[in-house]
Amino acid sequence: MQTTLRPAANASGTKDFLPLYGTDHIEFYVGNAKQAAHYYKTAFGFQSLAYAGPETGSKDKVSYVIRQHKIILVLTTPLRPDNAIADHIHHHGDAVKTIALGVEDARDAWQQTTARGAQSFLELTELRDDHGVVKLAGIHTYGDTVHLFVERQHYDGVFLPGFVKWEPEYQPSETGLLHVDHCVGNVGWNGMDRWVGFYESVMGFKNILSFDDKDISTEYSALMSKVMSNGNGYVKFPINEPAEGKKKSQVEEFLDYYGGEGVQHIAVATKDIVATVRKLQFRGVEFLKVPHTYYDDLRKRIGAIEEDIDVLAELGILVDRDEEGYLLQIFTKPVEDRPTLFFEIIQRKGARSFGKGNFKALFEAIEREQALRGNL
Ligand code: FE2
Secondary structure, eight states: OOOOOOOOOOOOOOSSSSOOEEEEEEEEEEOOOHHHHHHHHHHHOEEEEEEEEEEGTSEEEEEEEEEEEEEEEEEEOOOOOOOSSHHHHHSSSSSSEEEEEOOOOOHHHHHHHHHTTOEEEEEEEEEEEEEEEEEEEEEEOSTTTTEEEOOOTTTTTSSSSTTTEEOSSSSOOOOEEEEEEEEEEETTTOOOHHHIIIIIIOOOOEEEEEEETTTOOOOOOOOHHHHHHHHSSOOOOOOOOEOOOOOOOOHHHHHHHHHHSSSEEEEEEESOOOHHHHHHHHTOOOOOOOOGGGTTTHHHOOOOOOOOHHHHHHTEEEEEEEEEEOOOOBOOOSSSSOOOOOEEEEEEEBOOOOGGHHHHHHHHHHHHHHHHTTOO
């Protein structure tokens, strides 16, 4: 895999101290990587890419790497009980450990961020094999989550040194997922300012949108959200914090079951959300449903769109408009038994926002699920 893209200049034209190519990969720590890989292939259409395990010299853990277009997921499980991966799974369940970001210079990324106060997770590490060299370095972010800086311009192997090509016979087809649009972190009470400050001062991100509890509240619960973006806009991290409501908010439920702060959802982009969601539903992915009344005044609220609203209603796809265009989105139910991580499928047609007009309908749908779990 060769990254040829160069990080674009940021909007203001000034030089980023942390230029990013985008999301390199996302690593999950899971209880059973073999079964998780099967689920993401079968249900979401990811393709087998690479493997590392005892057969390749990795004695303590196994990782399966799967890919769909530019999205690369790594599913890692420990082979023994007493280690950091097993502890992570014990505390958080199956969860995102690493949001890895492509960089031109991993050493510089680590130096720039740690000099600005980031806590080091991994000092510069060079991995080599016959295909070249990859340089890695990492820093801690909210909870037990980390950012890994990946410098892979001088590597043409399948994923990273230590991995071999994974070519099983079972290869379900893709579903049209293209790239990571954004990754959302849930942080604790009063954690917002700290983590917005972290992304601003340590990573050079900007706060491009903010929502307060007036925007995101229902009869029962509320949350606040701020969207952080890097200079070229390739990496966007919305941060959610719970706000006081009559009952327990969805962010509080997450924090309780996750055991602290962590990644709440990963939004993945498609160019044809109707086709993608049809495939995902057929393959067993479960989505949150809004009441049919959501679609009654949609045409009036949104104006003309290219999609057939009856089809959107049948599939449960939501629509929102901003000054630049519109977007279509839908949210899965949590993809594990704890009510923690879920996915968003998003198609942008000009809009660069995050579906503010859907928050109320969506959060009421989440609360119906929360109530069924006895947590509202
Ligand atoms: Fe989202």
